[in-house]
Amino acid sequence: MTNSWLEKVVVCLCVGLLGACAPERDGVGGTIPAPAPPTPGVSLPEVGDYEAVPLAACKVRPKGSTTAECGSLESFDLSGCDSKSLLGLRTEGFFNMRMHRSDIVENELAATLRPGDFTVDRGASAAHPMFRRSTNTYSDGRVAVVAQVGCSARGTDVVTGCELTCINGVESRSFTFEGTRIRRRAGEGESGGELPLVGEAATGPGMATDVYVTKGHAYVVSLDDVFAGDGGLYVFDIKDRKAPRLVATVRHASENYWNSVWAKDDALYIASGDRGILVFDISQPANPRFVRDLSNGTRQNVHTVQVDGSRLYATLIDPTLETLIYDVKNPREPVLLGRYLDESVGSLKSMVHDTTSFEGRLYVNHWSAGMLILDPTDPANVKKVGAYKYPRASSHAARVGRINGNLTGFEGGEGWGAHLRVLDLADEKNPRLIGEYKLSPEVSIHNMELVGSRLYLAHYQHGVRVLDVSGPAKPVELAYYNTWRETDANRGTSPWDGAIGIRVPGDGYVYVVDTSRGLLIFPEVMYTDIPEDPNEL
Template sequence: MLKKIFISLIILLTTLPVFSIDYITSPLISGVYQDVAVKDNTAYFANEWSITVFDVTDKTDPIVASIIPYTGAFYVGIQNDFLFASTLVSSFGTYENKTSIYDLTNLHEPVLISEIEESAQRFVIKDTLLFLQTQEFMGDDLLFKLKIFNISDIAFPSQIVELDSVKSFDFFNNYLYTVNTNYNESEIHLKIYNADDILNIFLLNEIELPLQYSSNNDPYLLIDESIAYIGEWNSLYILSIVNPEIPEISSYTTYSPLMDWINKFTKYEDNLYLTGGKIIDVSNPENPFITGNYSTAWPPANCITSVFIDDGFLYVTNWEFGFYLMDLFDPVNPLLTYWYDNYDFYSAIFIKDDYAYVTSMQGITILDITIPEDSYVTGSYPYVEWCEDVIVENNWAYVACDYGLVIFDVSNPENPYPVSDYQGFISRLSKKNDFIFTIDKIWGIITVFNAENINNIQLLGTYDFAENPNALCIKDSLLFIADANEHNIYVNYNGGLRIIDISEPDNLELIATVNPDSMRYFRSIAQKDNYVFLGSNEPGIYVFDVSNPIQPIQINYIESGRNSVDMEIENNYLFNGIQIFDISDINNIVLIDSGTSASGPGVAWSIAVDGNYIYEAATYSVNIYYSPLIVESFEYEIAPKNSFHIINYPNPFNPETMISFSLTAKDAENAKIEIYNLKGQRIKQFSIFNSQSSILWDGKDENNQPVGSGIYFYKFKAGKFEETRKMILIK
């Protein structure tokens, strides 16, 4: 059932309106977990594409509180009431040095307040000074520095001091300790500075450490009381700094590189917890020894990127296995209390009623999208791997995966479970009545199943009608296939459109073949009425008239300007990803909007359109967009031309927006602005007075309570004049 929103707008201009596709939210985000910081039962996890905020009050069942998408965070740190997030790589895969600073007044909803064009691995605040251990590319070289900023106004940090070649740093009283490397001689040095006056910082001492620099990872410095711990690759160096200016060697220990690496560690009671999984007893700094190993529990520790301890719990990020929490009640035998594996690839999405069904590397996930802006996971089945396509009908989800065709009972969205399967290597599927037509990606064949008896799927036949089938769709008794080209030393094959008669499901017949371009890798297909649209890995979409399916004719070619992985048709609109074309006149196809995908470096494999919302399954995320264009019953009325004008800025906004307007004194009589949510509920009203030219909405309702993120409409009324416009609140 499509959720339709009926909106009637008064348009002032007689020209066609311009529509935009607005990014709303990403209810699913995957990625490699790189770092973690914790404050007051709130954990901030950084991965390549986002910062995920968890409420960890219950250490056995943390809850996702919010997601900051596409920040590309590799390092996070908390100082005072501020969260620092840093990355070297932007969400679109280009190098970008940036450290973002967030206000944590609301722990679950960090608010961005400033950005520094520097990428940092470590963050320390002392009074009104911010110390950043930065890294940046200079050509092919990665440069490391310690940069010090004045943050008396944290919204406008200003750099005041810079030290070169700093790989790690920490403080002891008013002494600054830095670990520096010499690439040419592979040396590691410890430098001690007097930092009483940061503008006149000066070097007190420098000693060479008996550590050999390894390009595998950078040295790490941690100072606890009067002891300095320095780790590098497989070595741990401990110094006494009772005399801060003249450190004394306490011990130096080397561990087998096959057993550990020491790129970061943290200390709890008398133990160091190394990223390689070892627990080192340092109660006697002159004789440290291995006392435990927190890698004995699954998942393994050989992929650990960061460790953090808060309130007696060890937080561990693992680049391959997400993150996990361990209780340190017994510090040398940590107990695993929670494991969150969110590394995934999202491949397909299907909408039915108030639910979105998503396939991925880890199985099938069901989202409740009753309120798209507040979508959430309601159920999943992670035990069937590499699922690639899904169709839902009645209470059954038909899933294509590496295991084969699997049918799930989804009558309870909170608990989907498989009821039957047929083994194979299926990548795509389509359904007509009780028959399921699939693509076997290994053998490049079309396979037909009879699923009349859900509990006993019957194979009807396999057909070698295409060399490299990639996508399929059905109209009446016709199956349309997008067949990719294949050109190598073994195969020279031209792909294109294949049309198959499926009137007899147990006896398919290939009736037409069209090869429009010998060099294209055709991978997407869509159909409406008597027309078929064929897309590929190159920009441009072919349009065929298939009213005579035996002799299909190419009648148009859409200059899309981007490749096509998946296409969807809703009403008279063709969606090439989140690019929209008006196809009401097949001979005059018009580009309406080329939305920018929020999928970052991933590929948008699948889209689904429902009401005013576009759902996108990208490699590393599931994204939701809003467009006012889609709903079939969207109405327009041409209003008489007058001098009235209304606009809000900024839009999108957080936390407030200014609605500005111009009107005469006569127009201002009884004028008002009303704000509505997507359900059509009025949440705020402003009366307009003669002298007013604007009002400020602070994102609160009539009861002065903050409203949630999402789309809102503001309606201006003045006499017989009325206009409605859209705005987006992002938190």
């Protein structure tokens, strides 16, 4: 057998069935080298995602220190700025912005994200190369003026500045800001690491957000959006992955803010922004039939849904911030068993976003409260076992599994500087940070899927990222696909734009939802293991 090593040994680790090979995939996809043996994880320092400091050297002049009209260029102290550097800023395309309110030092959560665009006046007569203001009159007669001024540019793609809002000529609030132009990472093309696009299908109106795959169909939900239109449910026949076929569209006249989707047997669950959880009968997969909602006649904004065994977990963000637990032994007739409200949080800054369950524990991403670890054994009396909280957290999604036998968590936030954190969960009361994966601070992660030692990320404008986490202290990027294209419709309307939903259901494919493009299908990546010593065979 001394020559058999030339044939290469294919170790199939695909689609969650370790040791089982995926079905044929029409000749697409590829192989990547097997990972190096993992190294033990040591605790890393946790410093949070961003510093709670002003972002620019400009300032709003204090009240009483100037006679200038509120919102005029003279309202700002620009003595610390480098206005000439603004002339080198590239302004085409879109920017992601972070805004730090003037009280950011005292209130570290006084930060927000938003989309942005900028114009530079390079004329010699311009009073300032980057200054603009807008005026709006409210229905009650109040007049609002918003003024924005650039301070400095760092290179061609990053700008800092100040923004001031005045109501009836009096300062209402002010911010410093940093804007970064959205672009592909240096050296990247459309795809890398053998992750080709197999098939794609548009979803129509609405901002696509999530997908669930079952019964030979992909169920994609979308949100109402001022730019993209009404949301709804789109059902695709995926027998031919190269050409997914839209077979049904479902909308409700009263509301179509549908953010999340999951299924169990013949029941499909959709998280609704007004009616809690919507239950559909999918015994005929191409023809979903609405059965009921679980709102009990009250307005309920459910953000996400997730099923594990006979339990359905849902995150409620209005009117309260709770995790709901349902029995779904009869899938089309969920029964509410309990609800969990974390008493340590009480504002929308700590909205409950997502859940994942593993080995009897429920992990809840609770924004500034971090990732909660719950014991839901008794749904009427859920116990908080522990939490991983970090400074200025925006905990948004997680997956948990056994990596090399060790209980390991993967957590992602959605704020500026948010990135993937790898956690050792052996001591649930004191989770340890042992690894990180970072790209660029202006683009965060939305959702993720853990399949064996593969972690699949829906990484907004950075597209799809596939990581080898067999050495959890040092995640290794295996492949990527940049789904975000500047030319797509409705780009630049949100900092949370691009690859947003992802599923790896075990059929040899990865299903991704992009906010503008809709459904995209990719092959899973497989290991090719070539032993260093051919005699090992």
